[in-house]
Every structure is written in structure tokens, then in C-alpha cells.
Amino acid sequence: MRVRFAPSPTGFLHIGGLRTALYNYLLAKKHGGTFVLRIEDTDRSRFVADAEQDILDMMTWAGIEYDEGPGREGDVGPYRQSERSARYAEVAQQLIASGNAYIAFDDDAALEALRERHRSAENPNPRYDHTTRGEMANSLTLSADEVAARLDAGEPHVVRLKVVPGNAVSFTDAIRGNVTFESGTIDDQVLIKSDGLPTYHLANIVDDHDMGITHVIRGEEWLPSTPKHILLYEAMGWTAPAMAHLPLILSPTGGKLSKRNAEKQGIPVSVHQYVEQGYEPAALVNFLALLGWNPGDEREMFSLEALSGAFSLERVGQSGVQFDLNKLRWFNEQWLRERTNEDIAGQLHEAASERFGDVELSYLAQAISMMKERMSFAEDLFEADYLFQAPETYDEKAVAKRWKESSSGALKGFAGRLDQLEDWTEEALEAALNGFIEDEGIGMGAIMFPLRMSLSGVGGGPSLYSLMQLIGKEETLSRIETALDRLG
RNA sequence: GCCGCGUUCGUCUAGGGGUUUAGGACGCCGCCCUUUCACGGCGGUAACACGGGUUCAAAUCCCGUACGCGGUACCA
Numbered sequence: 001m002r003v004r005f006a007p008s009p010t011g012f013l014h015i016g017g018l019r020t021a022l023y024n025y026l027l028a029k030k031h032g033g034t035f036v037l038r039i040e041d042t043d044r045s046r047f048v049a050d051a052e053q054d055i056l057d058m059m060t061w062a063g064i065e066y067d068e069g070p071g072r073e074g075d076v077g078p079y080r081q082s083e084r085s086a087r088y089a090e091v092a093q094q095l096i097a098s099g100n101a102y103i104a105f106d107d108d109a110a111l112e113a114l115r116e117r118h119r120s121a122e123n124p125n126p127r128y129d130h131t132t133r134g135e136m137a138n139s140l141t142l143s144a145d146e147v148a149a150r151l152d153a154g155e156p157h158v159v160r161l162k163v164v165p166g167n168a169v170s171f172t173d174a175i176r177g178n179v180t181f182e183s184g185t186i187d188d189q190v191l192i193k194s195d196g197l198p199t200y201h202l203a204n205i206v207d208d209h210d211m212g213i214t215h216v217i218r219g220e221e222w223l224p225s226t227p228k229h230i231l232l233y234e235a236m237g238w239t240a241p242a243m244a245h246l247p248l249i250l251s252p253t254g255g256k257l258s259k260r261n262a263e264k265q266g267i268p269v270s271v272h273q274y275v276e277q278g279y280e281p282a283a284l285v286n287f288l289a290l291l292g293w294n295p296g297d298e299r300e301m302f303s304l305e306a307l308s309g310a311f312s313l314e315r316v317g318q319s320g321v322q323f324d325l326n327k328l329r330w331f332n333e334q335w336l337r338e339r340t341n342e343d344i345a346g347q348l349h350e351a352a353s354e355r356f357g358d359v360e361l362s363y364l365a366q367a368i369s370m371m372k373e374r375m376s377f378a379e380d381l382f383e384a385d386y387l388f389q390a391p392e393t394y395d396e397k398a399v400a401k402r403w404k405e406s407s408s409g410a411l412k413g414f415a416g417r418l419d420q421l422e423d424w425t426e427e428a429l430e431a432a433l434n435g436f437i438e439d440e441g442i443g444m445g446a447i448m449f450p451l452r453m454s455l456s457g458v459g460g461g462p463s464l465y466s467l468m469q470l471i472g473k474e475e476t477l478s479r480i481e482t483a484l485d486r487l488g
Numbered sequence: 489g490c491c492g493c494g495u496u497c498g499u500c501u502a503g504g505g506g507u508u509u510a511g512g513a514c515g516c517c518g519c520c521c522u523u524u525c526a527c528g529g530c531g532g533u534a535a536c537a538c539g540g541g542u543u544c545a546a547a548u549c550c551c552g553u554a555c556g557c558g559g560u561a562c563c564a
Contacts, residue, residue, distance in 0.1 A: 008563080008564050010563080042564085043564065122490080179492075181491070182491080192562085199562070199563085200563075223559080224491070224559040247493095250556095254557080290513090296502075300513060318493075320557055322500080327500065327513080330515090398524095445523065448524070463523085
């Protein structure tokens with residue numbers, strides 16, 4: 001089995017593109033096949049110089065490694081279509097010679113005139129096809145001499161597929177089953193553009209054939225183009241690869257996950273935005289895998305490795321799937337907790353030190369262990385800035401509601417005990433507090449709330465014993481003193 | 489307009505003739521745990537688009553309608 005991911009370098013890697021890459025990768029891994037990366041850079045006008053690097057970087061980030069592609073040459077390279085032009089021209093010539101394609105000289109104005117001529121309410125989009133090609137300037141309507149003359153004169157021209165009407169073009173889609181198109185509804189697709197470069201359709205089938213691709217797995221937006229590809233394979237006498245069209249990823253309101261549409265709803269479309277926003281690669285991969293595929297049982301947590309074993313095309317769904325940021329966040333929480341405190345500490349160390357001055361790695365790891373189950377993203381740790389520095393303000397609403405007249409006294413009394421405490425461990429701190437409330441005859445809340453407020457400034461958070469243990473005796477006493485000053 | 493694909497809780501989905509009072513997950517709500525906030529546990533909310541047909545029996549098969557999505561470029 002050989003599969004490929006064939007993105008166009010026209011911009012940052014799209015989230016849907018990453019899923020397509022993932023499914024191809026998983027299928028290859030599952031079957032011990034080869035995963036090829038091919039860069040489809042045949043559109044000079046939309047080419048973006050940095051895009052290929054972004055595609056490579058994002059795949060690496062997600063852990064999706066390709067077996068063959070740019071920089072990892074196999075036997076069927078090069079893997080950029082811009083480096084394979086001669087081959088497409090050769091195939092185009094063969095198609096012309098066999099009568100399956102023809103040369104057309106019509107320029108943009110002629111094409112527009114064609115549309116003008118035929119446009120109506122019933123036919124808003126007239127096409128260049130078997131019904132209209134007879135009106136145009138092409139090698140089917142012009143004499144051989146004229147065609148030769150125009151070619152000699154260097155007149156711009158394209159090569160078009162000659163689609164014969166009246167045939168059923170069928171193929172079996174691995175996800176959708178049998179799909180049939182009537183050939184009369186297919187237009188005479190341009191195969192070679194006037195700049196001499198191939199369109200997607202030609203380049204794609206030539207490369208898939210030459211590269212020995214056995215399974216084409218791509219987005220559903222390609223389903224309507226597939227009969228053209230089938231026709232091309234037939235015309236060349238090649239066997240078409242197996243086809244599988246993945247359900248589209250839709251925006252949360254159901255529409256297309258276009259850049260504009262999605263970002264309006266707070267959904268990043270470029271993979272690099274997920275990187276910037278601190279998503280765990282394992283979480284994005286897990287989420288994307290389940291967006292259109294399911295294992296058939298109730299498991300949900302899948303590493304890339306586990307997916308490689310479980311994935312199958314048979315269990316890919318057929319209908320469009322809406323993107324749910326909530327579910328992604330949940331996966332992020334799950335995968336964040338899978339990481340060790342030390343690992344996350346290493347990731348956050350630099351940023352922590354920038355914000356709070358030098359922070360020890362071990363201190364950071366301990367803070368993370370206290371906060372991990374309260375965080376959705378690694379960087380969320382910094383929202384609990386009291387882990388690193390004394391609170392600057394105190395939550396007014398909480399203070400108004402729960403800071404009682406007795407609070408200062410209790411706090412003062414407990415501070416006295418803490419001052420005497422030699423053994424600064426969570427256990428000793430807990431024992432000290434329990435002893436205090438027993439001796440004073442007060443409830444736990446009477447001391448816990450004022451203590452929490454003085455140490456953190458907020459009403460919620462991790463265990464106070466571990467917080468005191470983390471920041472140390474001196475800092476604990478200092479924060480209590482400050483709070484007593486400011487909250488009375 | 490035409491062509492194609494689709495349609496089970498708000499979302500991702502299981503189920504593909506009787507096993508179903510339609511199962512799970514996210515979200516939301518409640519309870520428990522608990523110094524707080526979380527985590528966790530338990531429970532709740534909520535779906536077979538509609539209409540015909542086939543059948544003893546349909547969420548499941550067939551047809552139609554509606555709706556959604558995609559395509560309709562010298563873009564991919």
C-alpha cells in the first residue's frame with residue numbers, strides 16, 4: 001500500500017489538511033505501507049514561498065512523519081510537481097495523440113463570451129464541454145493547418161480533456177460505495193494551462209500513477225472531480241487507485257470551515273495557530289482522528305500509536321462533521337494530564353522565569369502537580385500567579401462575602417502558631433491547623449478562608465497545605481502580615 | 489439551475505431488520521466527595537428529518553420530498 005498527502009503550498013497548513021494527512025498516515029501505518037508527501041505547486045499565482053515549510057513543520061509538530069517526500073527522496077521523486085513538468089507535457093501529448101484531449105486557443109475573453117452567450121436562469125454556469133466546444137477555437141473545429149500555424153506563431157493555448165457524452169462513469173468509493181456520473185455532465189477540463197503547467201487533475205493522476213499510489217484519500221470536495229480522473233486513467237490505460245473521500249469538516253454552525261467563517265466563531269483554521277495557542281499535539285491529533293472516524297467501541301483516548309493500530313477506512317463516516325472547540329479543549333486537558341510535571345515544567349521554565357524572575361525547575365514542577373487538574377493548557381499555570389508571587393489584590397466580592405470580623409483575629413492567632421512551627425511539611429501544617437481550630441473552638445472555614453485569601457488573593461485553588469509548603473514559611477508569614485494590614 | 493454526497497441527542501458518534509425503555513463522549517444541570525476551586529464518582533437533560541412502500545416486524549431495506557453540504561475556474 002502506498003498513500004500520499006498532496007497539499008498545495010498556497011498558505012498555512014489548514015486544519016482539514018492536517019486531518020487528511022493524518023488519515024493517510026494512519027492507513028499507511030496500519031498496513032505497513034508507505035506514506036508519501038507530494039507538494040502540488042502548479043499554481044504559480046497562488047504560490048506562497050513559506051507555505052511548504054509550514055506544512056513540513058506542522059506535520060512534524062503533530063508527529064506525522066512521511067516516508068518519502070521533499071528531503072526524503074525515494075525512488076519515484078522528485079516530490080514537487082514544479083520539478084516534474086516534462087512528464088505532464090508528455091502525457092498530455094499522448095492524450096492528444098489518442099484523441100482523448102485537444103488543443104484550445106480560446107482566451108479569457110472568448111471564454112467569457114461563451115458564458116455570456118449561453119447564460120440563463122436554467123443555466124447560470126455555461127461550460128466548455130461537448131455541447132459548446134464546437135463553437136470554440138480548438139483543434140476539433142480548426143483545420144490541422146490552422147492549428148499548426150497558430151502553434152508555430154506561439155499563440156497561447158491550453159490542452160483540454162475531450163469528454164464523450166453518453167457514458168456512465170463509475171467508481172467505488174471506499175467510504176461511500178458506488179458513485180456514478182453521466183459523462184455528459186462533465187466539462188472538458190483544462191489539463192495543461194496556457195503557462196504550460198498542468199492543472200491539478202492531470203498532475204494528480206500522472207503522479208499518483210507514476211508514484212505507485214494505491215489509495216487516494218482526500219477531502220469530499222474532490223468527489224465531483226473524480227470522474228474526470230477516472231476518465232484520464234482510462235484514457236491512459238492505467239489502473240485507477242482505490243478512492244476514499246473524507247467527510248468535510250464544517251464550522252460549528254454547519255457551514256464551510258472557511259478562514260473568515262471559522263475565525264469569526266473563534267476557531268483557528270491554520271494548524272500553526274493551534275501551536276501558538278498552546279494546544280497539545282496529541283490532543284489535536286486525537287480530536288481530529290475522531291472527527292469523522294470512530295473505533296467502533298467506546299474508547300476515546302488515542303495516541304498516534306494507538307490510532308495507527310485501530311484505524312480503518314471502513315469506520316470513517318459519510319457526513320460532514322462540525323468542529324467542536326469544547327471537545328478539543330477536553331482532549332487537551334486529558335493529554336496535558338498524561339504528561340509528567342517535569343516535562344511540563346521544562347516547557348514552561350523560560351516563560352515562568354521571564355514573568356516571575358528566576359524560578360527553580362523543581363519548584364515549577366511542584367506548582368504544576370498542584371495545578372494540573374485545574375488547567376486546560378500548560379500556560380494556564382500562570383493565571384495562578386500567587387504560586388510565584390504575593391497577591392497584589394484580593395478578590396473584592398469574596399472578601400465582602402466571607403471576610404468576617406473574626407477573620408483577622410483567627411489569622412493572627414494562626415500566624416503565631418506557624419511562626420513556631422519547625423517542621424514545614426504538608427502533614428505538619430495540617431496538624432498545626434487542626435490543633436489551632438480545636439484549641440480555639442472555631443470551625444475550619446473560619447481560618448481557611450482568611451488564610452486562603454491572604455496567601456492567594458482568590459477564593460479558589462489548590463490545597464492550602466501544599467501552597468504553604470510550596471512558597472515556604474517566610475513567604476507565608478509575610479503574605480499573612482500584608483493581608484492583615486490591608487484587609488484589617 | 490445542473491451534477492454529486494449526505495441526514496440518529498446542541499455537537500462527535502454506536503447501532504445497519506426483532507438483542508433498544510436507541511448506548512457512549514463533549515457541553516449543560518443536580519447530587520456526592522471536599523477548607524475553596526477543580527479532579528473524580530453517581531444521576532439527569534436531549535436524537536432516529538418528513539411522507540410513502542417492502543415486511544409478521546423498519547432508526548436499520550426501497551422510493552419520493554425537504555433540508556444541509558460540496559462541485560459547477562487556464563484554484564487546488
